[in-house]
Every structure is written in C-alpha cells, then in structure tokens.
Amino acid sequence: MNSFGIIDLLLFLGISQGVFLAITLSLLHNRNKSANRILALLLLIASIMLIGRIFYPKFSGVLFFRIACFVDTLIFIFGPLLYIYIRRLTFFESPVYRMSLYHFIPAFLHLTFFGWTLFYSQEEVLKMIENGDFGMIYFIVETLGLASNLMYTIMSYGLLQIYKKEEKANLSYSQKVQKYIEMFLIGISIFMILWVISYLNSFFIRRIELAFVSYHLIWVSIPVFIYIVGFFSLKQPEVFRIPIQKKKREIKQRLSGEELEQLKKSLEELMVAKKIYLNNELTLKDLSQELGTTTNNVSWLLNNIHQCSFYDYINQYRVQEFILKIQKGEHFKHTILALSLDSGFNSKSTFNKAFKMVKNDTPSNYIKSLKTS
Structure with a gap:
C-alpha cells in the first residue's frame, strides 16, 4: 500500500467539503430547492470520485478493481444531472422537470457488464486484467463517457442561451444567476478539455507531454471546483424561474x-x-x-x-x-x-x-x- 501525501490531504478536504455542501444544500428551504437537490448529487458524485482517486492506487487486488469499475458508472450519470440542474435552476415547469430514463441507459449497461464479471472468480478476473482483456472495454467506456458528458455540457450551454433570451422577454431586471451558470459551465468545460487531452494521450497520441496538464493538477482542481460551486450556490438568492416555452407558434396578427x-x-x-x-x-x-x-x-x-x-x-x-x-x-x-x-x-x-x-x-x-x- 502506498503512503498518503499532501495531494491526498487536499483531496480529503475536497471530499469533506463536498459532503458538507451536499447535506447543507439538501436542507435549504425555499431557495431553489429542486435544483439544489440535483447539485447535491453532483457534489456527492465528485466526492466519491475523489475517494476513488485516493484509495484505488494504494490498494491492489480484484476487490478494489471491482469497486472502482462500479464507481465508474458515475461518469454516465454526471452529464444528465448537470443538464437537469441547469434546467431546474432557470426554468419553471410543472410538474418539475425529470429526464427520461433512456438518458441513463449507458449507466445501466455499464453496471450490467461489470455485474456480469461478478460471476468470475477473483483469480479469473486477475488473469483477465493481466492479459489485457479489459483494454477494449476501458476504451469504449471512456469514449462513451467523454462523448456523453460533452453532449450534456453543450446542451446546458444551449439552455443558458434560451434562458438569456427568455429572461429579457419575461423580466424587467437581470438576475445574477446568469453569471453563476456561466462560471459553473466554464468550470465544467475546463474539466472536459483536460479530459479530452488525457483521453487522446492515453489511447491515440501516447507521446505528448504537457507541463501545465498534470495528473495531480486535474484531481486537485476538483476540490477547488467543489468549494467555488458550493460557496456561490449557498449565496445564490432564490431565482425567479421562467416558464419554458416548449412550442412557439408565430402568430402574425394576434390582436387587432x-x-x-x-x-x-x-x-x-x-x-x-x-x-x-x-x-x-x-x-x-x-x-x-x-x-x-x-x-x-x-x-x-x-x-x-x-x-x-x-x-x-x-x-x-x-x-x-x-x-x-x-x-x-x-x-x-x-x-x-x-x-x-x-x-x-x-x-x-x-x-x-x-x-x-x-x-x-x-x-x-x-x-x-x-x-x-
């Protein structure tokens, strides 16, 4: 088992902050409650990812491999939750917006596959790992996970653009939520860029070395992101959510x-x-x-x-x-x-x-x- 260092301490602080903020946001009343529930889930997901980053490299064995594989399912849940959070925070819909279950099919398939590996003994799984039998699986999982999160990030930017337009049509004042969402999505976008660089370097280029993108930098930035998001979400006043226009029909002469x-x-x-x-x-x-x-x-x-x-x-x-x-x-x-x-x-x-x-x-x-x- 590897020893714990300063990076692990920073990650522990991120985990404790994420869990604290998730609980706090869940307990807040009359302040964007339905959106805050989703944000709390996002913070918990980030905290679980940090836990995996701390312990997985320090413990060997099939058990931790299996746990890590199941935790990887979260990468297919993060994107849909991100979109739900932005939509619930900015738009009023009755009943409250919920995503169709087909958005979570990749997460279900991922769980199903690694659930199937439980039928193999530890020795068989260990042999499969040593033979590189999971190489293609890792590639497929990361490709789909990256594509999924990129897609939902782009969709969230689309929601922000719709909100900006609808805000001018419905409100006589500007809300600070615009800036908050922009900063939130910029933070997510930075992680997406770093993930793309890491993905290309792992599966295609394999020779590129960028001094400003390090393994530790990517992981340490997560607790920083958790703190910033949590801080602004706690300060965020209750947002006047705008009724979303699902279908717009142009009427040439509505009044006369x-x-x-x-x-x-x-x-x-x-x-x-x-x-x-x-x-x-x-x-x-x-x-x-x-x-x-x-x-x-x-x-x-x-x-x-x-x-x-x-x-x-x-x-x-x-x-x-x-x-x-x-x-x-x-x-x-x-x-x-x-x-x-x-x-x-x-x-x-x-x-x-x-x-x-x-x-x-x-x-x-x-x-x-x-x-x-």
Whole structure:
C-alpha cells in the first residue's frame, strides 16, 4: 500500500467539503430547492470520485478493481444531472422537470457488464486484467463517457442561451444567476478539455507531454471546483424561474382593432400615470395581470407594435425617470445609484446597461454633458 501525501490531504478536504455542501444544500428551504437537490448529487458524485482517486492506487487486488469499475458508472450519470440542474435552476415547469430514463441507459449497461464479471472468480478476473482483456472495454467506456458528458455540457450551454433570451422577454431586471451558470459551465468545460487531452494521450497520441496538464493538477482542481460551486450556490438568492416555452407558434396578427387599441391605451396608462415600472421586480406576468390579459398578448404587443422586448420596454421608462430626476437636480442631494434604484432599477449593472442602450452614453458622462451645455 502506498503512503498518503499532501495531494491526498487536499483531496480529503475536497471530499469533506463536498459532503458538507451536499447535506447543507439538501436542507435549504425555499431557495431553489429542486435544483439544489440535483447539485447535491453532483457534489456527492465528485466526492466519491475523489475517494476513488485516493484509495484505488494504494490498494491492489480484484476487490478494489471491482469497486472502482462500479464507481465508474458515475461518469454516465454526471452529464444528465448537470443538464437537469441547469434546467431546474432557470426554468419553471410543472410538474418539475425529470429526464427520461433512456438518458441513463449507458449507466445501466455499464453496471450490467461489470455485474456480469461478478460471476468470475477473483483469480479469473486477475488473469483477465493481466492479459489485457479489459483494454477494449476501458476504451469504449471512456469514449462513451467523454462523448456523453460533452453532449450534456453543450446542451446546458444551449439552455443558458434560451434562458438569456427568455429572461429579457419575461423580466424587467437581470438576475445574477446568469453569471453563476456561466462560471459553473466554464468550470465544467475546463474539466472536459483536460479530459479530452488525457483521453487522446492515453489511447491515440501516447507521446505528448504537457507541463501545465498534470495528473495531480486535474484531481486537485476538483476540490477547488467543489468549494467555488458550493460557496456561490449557498449565496445564490432564490431565482425567479421562467416558464419554458416548449412550442412557439408565430402568430402574425394576434390582436387587432378595438382590442389592440384598448390594450395599448391601458399599457400607456400603467406606465405614465401609475408608473408601474418603479417596481424593481416587475415581471411580464405582473404586467399582464394588471392589464387583465395574457402574457402572450402583452409579448405580442411589445414585440410587434413597440418593436422591443419586455426588458427593454420597461427600462426605457426607468431611464427617462432617472433623467427627470437629474434635470430636477436631485443628483446634488443623492448618489446616482440611489436615484437609479428610485427609478425602478434593482442593481447598478442593470442600470448602466439600460442607460447605455437608451442614451448611448454612461450616466456620469451624460450628467457632465448637461453641466457643460
């Protein structure tokens, strides 16, 4: 048995952190609970992989070989769980989204094959290992595992792009969840790249040596990833999940005549007289309820008559509200951030982005231009 070193200590810290975060996330209430359950499973999978990395090289024998083979099944589960996590975190679906069982067929086949090896004695399995009979099996397993995880990572990026588009159609503000998911997927992508390099080097090239990609670096980065993901997920506020549009049919003329004119008039009254945009958590659903119509009708009105998204439409009014405050000289008594929040924005970043879009300038430069004019 090999001795334990500093790398093993770091991996142990990653394991304890992963298990702690998995338990903590499972116990959180009213904070993206269904998504956090999946994230807890992902963290447990990463922890189990780290356990295997610590003990498998230090113990020989058929028993540990068999245990390691069964643990390898997790590589076929990680990808589907990743996709489920991103989907549950960003989109509202009733009932809650669950993947079809066929996505887990590779994991089932892997378990079935290595379950079949249990019918062989330890001596027979040891002889098969020495003869290299598992070489082709290892190649097939790693090829399918890598392809599977790459596919679900790409699918998760696709979900993020859909979410970005739907967020502008449903929310008048930006959520921090976008940045969190981007960083999460970038972390996963780095592991995918390292895995591809390792895969090519193991089965095809066999001569390449890259100083910046080492065996220890790949494994030590896992506990670092666990810590970062866990930290941000614990800080992540409850996300407003957007209803996912499974089928979109383009309707050329959804509203017309008196109905269209009445909706336009009611919308203008809400914006000008009632200033509903001052609600910094205003959603398309909220606006539709105030207008006494459907979200589809409001979306059609904004997209086809006003030629903009819900996000852009609401923030145009907020920018104008901010400009009115500046013209009244309120910026001499209050900070720009305070005035932006009073105008309906929920964050500095959303305000700056919206102001730049409407005025093609920064708020500070705009105020300076007023002083010189």
